[in-house]
Amino acid sequence: MxxxxxxxxxxxxxxxxxxxxxxxxxxxxxxxxxxxxxxxxxxxxxxxxxxxxxxxxxxxxxxxxxxxxxxxxxxxxxxIGFVFQRYHLLPPLTALDNVVAPTLPYRVTYDRAARARELLDAVGLAGREKAVPSELSGGQQQRVAIARALMGEPxxxxxxxxxxxLDSKTGQQILDLLLTLREQRGxxxxxxxxxxxxxxxxxxxxxxxxxxxxxxxxxxxxxxxxxxxxxxxxxxx
Ligand SMILES: Nc1ncnc2c1ncn2[C@@H]1O[C@H](COP(=O)(O)OP(=O)(O)OP(=O)(O)O)[C@@H](O)[C@H]1O
Ligand SMILES: [Mg+2]
Missing domain, CATH: 3.40.50.300 (P-loop containing nucleotide triphosphate hydrolases)
Structure with a gap:
């Protein structure tokens, strides 16, 4: 590849x-x-x-x-999906808007908000769509960053x-999540x-x-x- x-x-x-x-x-x-x-x-x-x-x-x-x-x-x-070392979330935006934001300059064929919701659900953040980054833990912010990276179905x-x-337990959870997503999405x-x-x-x-x-x-x-x-x-x- x-x-x-x-x-x-x-x-x-x-x-x-x-x-x-x-x-x-x-x-x-x-x-x-x-x-x-x-x-x-x-x-x-x-x-x-x-x-x-x-x-x-x-x-x-x-x-x-x-x-x-x-x-x-x-x-x-x-x-390509890119997950940066320090999440790089935009502080004033909600989790949902952080996931949607990078796609805004482009014409897309899907419903942005619907896909972002699905992805936040897939990374275990259902119900936290409206939280801003400062209201989320490091592991949760990394989950938002992963959801954002998956918007283009890379x-x-x-x-x-x-x-x-991340602390080692949270780090393991994020790794589990990445490996699971890899499996599901090929x-x-x-x-x-x-x-x-x-x-x-x-x-x-x-x-x-x-x-x-x-x-x-x-x-x-x-x-x-x-x-x-x-x-x-x-x-x-
Ligand atoms: N934008 C930049 N301007 C100048 N030098 C840079 C820049 N980015 C990286 N470097 C230099 O290039 C080399 C490789 O850096 P890189 O960030 O790729 O290393 P790394 O393996 O990711 O390190 P780390 O484990 O600390 O993240 C280093 O010497 C670094 O100082
Ligand atoms: Mg580095």
């Missing part, structure tokens, strides 16, 4: 992504790990076309993202440390995480260091979860 070839991005003298090549099959959950500054967020931003690469290519399904002209970028972004969900700001999930227990529940672990891939582990080869966790722990996240 995703083919990344020799992708690079620098910020001034800093090489944030340094010649990454990576193929991701449709339907799986891939954990991007690695130390702070290793390029996880930058890679997600490039795949989500939030930032542009300096060189190399990204192809998602049949779309060569790195070759899209400005006018086509919005249409592509509409098809086949690909990119999530930047979706459990990073999405592919690429998520950045610092947490071993999060990475260990994904199908594959890709570790970055200094903008390059240093490890690429299949975590689904039939062993029991404790062994998988132990293997994941051996790789310093």
């Amino acid at each position: 995703i083919r990344i070839e020799n992708l690079s991005k620098r910020y001034g003298d800093i090489v944030a992504v340094d010649g990454i090549s990576l193929d991701v099959a449709a339907g799986g959950t891939v954990a991007l790990t690695g130390p702070s500054g290793s390029g996880k967020s930058t890679l997600l931003h490039l795949v989500g076309a939030i930032e542009r690469a300096d060189s190399g290519s990204i192809t998602v399904d049949d779309v060569e993202v790195t070759a899209l002209r400005r006018g086509r970028l919005a249409a592509y972004r509409q098809r 086949a690909l969900l990119l999530a930047d440390e979706p459990t990073g700001n 999405m592919t999930i690429l998520l950045a995480t610092h947490e071993q227990h999060v990475a260990a529940r994904c199908d594959r672990l890709v570790r970055l260091s200094d903008g390059a891939v240093t490890d690429d582990l299949d975590l689904r080869d039939g062993e029991d979860p404790a062994t998988t966790l132990a293997r994941a722990i051996q790789i310093r996240l």
